């Protein structure tokens with residue numbers, strides 16, 4: 411099979427630069443374009459140089475559509491508003507769209523779902539094998555334990571992160587809720603402050619920490635009577651997310667339109 415031509419949007423971001431390096435090291439993939447928004451100081455710069463590599467002869471552009479039209483996939487770790495716009499363009503160009511962006515509200519998530527009627531989209535709050543395996547374990551443990559075990563989801567990230575709780579924390583909360591056969595929307599507790607009253611059985615609590623350069627740490631605690639189970643994951647390098655996103659693009663190539671997750675890519679759905 412020929413090399414898969416990929417466009418990286420948000421190419422100057424922390425993940426964008428990591429993705430450019432990950433594509434450069436993959437013999438079956440080629441960087442076909444790099445996009446940043448209008449006004450970015452990086453427009454016109456070589457995407458390889460931006461990522462700390464020798465030049466790749468791909469300059470950063472703010473004109474996504476012609477690049478999408480000449481590619482087979484777009485890898486997108488940007489912001490929700492941009493990802494929705496890119497979903498429309500990817501559908502128009504009939505290319506694979508891998509979305510790693512987090513922080514979507516309900517309306518934005520609905521817009522992605524609508525785009526997936528015409529586009530092949532893989533979207534996940536965390537593209538790493540490790541976190542998706544942890545999510546499968548969390549679902550299993552939550553299904554096994556009753557409400558006498560309180561579930562709390564903890565996360566810590568670097569001080570530049572703009573959304574909370576993290577996409578991964580929500581993914582793990584959804585896994586716990588699915589195991590318990592409840593909706594996260596009715597059982598999730600995202601803030602505690604002041605005289606909150608005692609914990610309601612069945613709550614799924616979230617706690618967010620921000621500081622320094624932490625790549626991403628998550629822990630799900632099942633706190634029961636006189637014992638506590640803790641399942642966690644520590645990301646040590648953004649390359650785990652980038653390689654996961656590239657695996658998603660390869661998997662999605664040639665698949666019919668729809669909204670897929672990393673469970674589909676990794677074959678973890680039934681664990």
Ligand SMILES: NC(=O)C1=CN([C@@H]2O[C@H](COP(=O)(O)OP(=O)(O)OC[C@H]3O[C@@H](n4cnc5c(N)ncnc54)[C@H](O)[C@@H]3O)[C@@H](O)[C@H]2O)C=CC1
Nearest residue numbers: 420422423424425446447487488492510512535536537651
């Ligand atoms: N699903 C996963 O495995 C992971 C998801 N993320 C998520 O990816 C997103 C990006 O994270 P970082 O790279 O750390 O952020 P960042 O702020 O370093 O990079 C975001 C980039 O997107 C660009 N951007 C914004 N609007 C754009 C537009 N309209 N067109 C083109 N580019 C645009 C920005 O200029 C910036 O370069 C966040 O939502 C984060 O939570 C991050 C790591 C892993």
Ligand SMILES: O=C(O)C1=N[C@H](C(=O)O)C[C@H](O)C1
Nearest residue numbers: 512535571576577578625626
């Ligand atoms: O913003 C980040 O950095 C990360 N975002 C994702 C999230 O919101 O969970 C994934 C990873 O933890 C890093």
